[in-house]
Amino acid sequence: MSAPHFANFIRARPWLSRAVQPIANWYANAAAYRQLGLRADDLISEEDETVLKALKRLDAKESYDRIYRMRRATQLSLQQKILPRAEWTKPEEDQPYLEPLIAEIVAEQKERAALDNLEVIKSH
Numbered sequence: 001m002s003a004p005h006f007a008n009f010i011r012a013r014p015w016l017s018r019a020v021q022p023i024a025n026w027y028a029n030a031a032a033y034r035q036l037g038l039r040a041d042d043l044i045s046e047e048d049e050t051v052l053k054a055l056k057r058l059d060a061k062e063s064y065d066r067i068y069r070m071r072r073a074t075q076l077s078l079q080q081k082i083l084p085r086a087e088w089t090k091p092e093e094d095q096p097y098l099e100p101l102i103a104e105i106v107a108e109q110k111e112r113a114a115l116d117n118l119e120v121i122k123s124h
Helices: 007-011 014-031 049-057 060-079 099-116
Strands: none
Touching (some): 007 014, 049 099
C-alpha cells in the first residue's frame, strides 16, 4: 500500500503506456498467479488492518470466490501443478475488486484524521 508506484504517471502518458505494456504483460505471465486461477488482488497481504476492513466490505459472492481461488491455488501449489490452460485467469477477468475498497478506506481514514485535528477558532 505505502510503496511508491508510477502507475498514474505511466497511464497519463499514452506513449509510455504503450512502451511499458509488453513488459507488464510479461511480468504478469512470469508471476504465474493467473496459472493458479488467482487474480492480482488475491495477492494482497491480509495482515494490514485496512485490507481486513476492505475484505469485510466485500459482498458475499466476491468473498466466497476469493476464498475458493485461494484454496484452489494452495492445493495446486502443494501438488506442484497448475490449472489447465482453459481455466487460467484471463487478463480481462483480472480486474481489481479489492483495491477500490482499500482506496475508499484510506480516504475515509485521511478524512477522519483531518476532522480529528480540526481546530475551531472562535471569533468575537
